[in-house]
Amino acid sequence: MSLAGTAQSSPTTESRQSKGIGVSILVIESFASTPLGPKIVFANNVALQETGYEEKSLVGSPLGLIYDRDDLRNLIEKLPIIAARAGFCWMNRNLIRNGGMKETMHWTIRPTKRENGRAQHFTLTFKSIQEVRKSDPTARLDRPSPTEPTQESRIADKTAPDSSNGDLEKALQKTRSESLAMAAGGVAHDFKNALQTIKSNLEIAHSLAGVHSKLSTCLNDANHALDDAEILAHQMLAFTRGDQFKSKIFDITDQVQRASTLCTAGSRVSCQLNLEPQLRLVEGDPNRIYQVLHNLVINACQAMPNGGVLHLTTGNADLDLQNRYLVAAGSYTVVSVRDRGCGIPPDILPQIFENNFSTKIDGSGFGLASCLAIVKAHGGEIRAASKVGVGTEFLVFLPSTGKTVERSELSSTQGNIISSSNNTGIPECISRTDQASITKACRVLVVEDQAPVLKATRGLLQHLGHECFEAMDGESAIRTYRQHLDSAEPIDVVLLDMTLPGGLHGVDVYRELQMMDPKVLVIATSGYFDDGPNDTVAEAGFPASLAKPFSMEALSKTITRLLS
Template sequence: MADKWEPIFIMNLKQTAVRMLLGIARHAGLEVDACEHAETEIALRESEEAYKTAFDNSGDAINILDEDWKILDVNKRLLQLSGYSKKELIEAKAVILFPSVGRAASQQRRKRLIEGKLQLFETILVTKTGQRIPVEVQPASLKNWRGRGRVIQANIRDITDRKRSEEVMLTIQKLESLGVLAGGIAHDFNNILTAILGNLSLAKEDATASPGLRALIVESQEACVCAKGLTHQLLTFARGGKPVIHVLSLAQILEEVCIFAARGSTSKCVFSIDEKLLPVMADKDQLSQVLQNLILNASQAMPEGGIIRVSASMATLDEREITSLPSGRYVRVSVKDEGVGIAESRLLKIFDPYFSTKAKGRGLGLAMCHSIIAKHGGYLGVDSLMGVGTTFWFLLPAATSLDLSPKTEIASIKMGSGRILVMDDDPMIAKVLSRLLKRLGYESEIVVDGKEALEACQKAAAAGNPFDVVIMDLTIPGGMGGKETVRKLKALIPDAKVVVSSGYSIDPVMQEHVNHGFSGVLPKPYRVVDVSKALSAILNPHPHSTGKDG
């Protein structure tokens, strides 16, 4: 250590002595040319030392090139970034680090640099191991570097993190655009389904329909309900949304969803479901999404095929087992594959958005699954062993006795009477809803937007024949929609009863309709029984039931 610092100490001592002698000579009025020359040399040496210190300790990688792009010097950061030794780089051409920059481009950049026109640019630095690193290069022209003529100093900054952030932002923007597109598709698709499902429910109630025809109608209705579930899944993926919670038996959906998700792959699902499995409080569509993603991951982990073991059992947790969950009874579902497994270093990031173990993966599937399970008050975990396989598992709170009561009411058509105002800009929907209302015993009037609805309600109230209920479409393109209209209507008629209807099933207004001034909610698509239930819950005129579901 003494050897390292001794030359620096001696040099500093000499510099101090020269400056003292120079001061004495000037004070005495003596010739000081020699001393001034020595002082100049000291200043130059100090400047060189300061430059070398800054050069070696810069956070940016730096190399010095001659006008033929031959490397004359490099700093420590460049050696760290490139993986080369100083001996390997000195006297080599810059192409060793930037092979993508062709000869013509190099000559053009050199010319622009000499002219003082070359600015900051981005390129790719290739390391000794072949790794490609995005970098930002700030070139500058230096004169008389170490006695040479003009040289080029290139400051090189690793911009990997910035590029990754830009990619993430671009992905987010694409997802936001997808959300707008998905919302429009879901809205229009649900409007079409509403016309189909509404007319099917009316056809089913036709007394002249034969049993065979009724069976076909029921199958068609079930297909429409499945299509509705697909639009809900699309909205959940693209826009998020709170789960619409119902008592749900996992035993009933596990086999159906998992077998469907594995269809088309070379893998086979094998099930082990506890006969005493309790129901959970969950959104069926969102939970189906989770299961589909986990089955898809398991299938992709076994490209040559294999067994996917799906199990469901009861579990009792205390507060120490999983700190994010309260103690209690849970339903545990696991999906186990026989793939190559996931490295331990990657398991910590497996649920991070945009992290993927697949070459073409976007890293969104598991992040979405984690979000959905968390919103249900549960926990999603993973266990993996290299060469053996991976198990994804999740816990959901088991339904309590309070959740299970009262018993689910059997859907039935309840007749009624009264005047209903329908606000919908889609003639097809308005016509179907008018038919359904007539079937239920109601009179109806149709308007296309909020302005017409307010005028119709005021006119009816002034005539002493007000509407009993107003059914409003939430979104009216180019016009006043349900959210704004209900606020203005309540200001005019405080006791007005309003039902909000929309194909945006996960819209916050649909999920928290009471907070927005609505008395009830009617999601699209709907059947005659759904309209009956929404109206009878508000009017409650004690109508008689037909005893049929619609």
């Protein structure tokens, strides 16, 4: 891949501060596969803006393209030391932007580890020294930093050595937040790999158990919980990229029904639904709104540890300027979440939406605060009323939209929550009888370095009637494909993970396969992919792609489409 990218205007410090550009995040290989260091396998939008490169130019290029060349060899030599530490390291080094301009940045680096404890990738963040000093004037960033491993607690101590307890806690919280942002890219990838293994095995179990077996209810509940985990994975990935929520028109009824089903499963709480049949549509991100309802319903269930009735009600409200809810005048779609739990004392009720405030011993203090932030971002409000010994009610006001959409488009928006299931939670593509009419048997080479994911994917393919070949790195994949190319039974499709160990990235493997067979059919897969088109995949010309965790149905349809 060429190191030269399309030039973009490099942001000045002033423009960065006015936009609040945030932290740049990179994920690189665990070893130096090129003379200029490890290859970059992921960059969030902030990193792309800071470096001035487009994603197609930056991802796949070595770190030395943008990192201080005077310190690059030193960093490469210390990667094994950094990989062995639990904390992260920091250093002040130059960022080389597209066009050659340099600026000293505050960099951090930490490993993302496999189950065996070895580093799988490294996650880096960088931010301008000026921005760090502005956000924390006490930060000591001018001392020589020889890129030595440092524990998070030690970093906090050095950041504010003479602070009071309150200031020290703020410094510790800032370090934790930076650590979270730094690790989020790698965690999201690993989390989605784990979900792929769970999802594949659940779907196979569904097929073997049968729709009406005694196990079907348990498997359905597990499948719905998996859908929740997928939403969380997408949100983590959106966080690493600095994405804003994706707005669309939708009916909130689906989110309410899902929250009632998932959040009360396995508890002694029963849910009573009162749904308005003519509920007005809203405009926003259905996954974010579901997150709000999920949190509210979970809180309601926890308020009734001995069981009880949870009431979920939807309705339309047209409020004038003088209304008892103190909400701005307008037309709203409203959801009520009401429990019959212990209630909230009146002296605590005004504080429940504050950051870091929680009445639970193990509470994070961010649940209700995040709910309020999401609803406000949609132009809405949340109101709460409670009486000790009686219960609590939360009202979520979301602005109604007068926009209309086609029924098919509305249905697809509901599908964002359960993208690969019917209303029973059972994948539609599970019956061997039906599969015969969906796709013909073929030979598939699976290139995947994670053994559990490889095993689960093999199970899916064999269940679909396909013959499966396996490779755990790029070199083995190329060798296996070459061995079968001129045989009587060549490989029909390659399922290729984009982040592989060794010297070959997914794009490199695809290029090598194309040189052998210009008509090779490759499906790119990755935990870094989201549901939408991926710039790297599109630029490389892959015939198809699948974001992990993909379903049996999605895999079957993608193979069928390629072969047809």
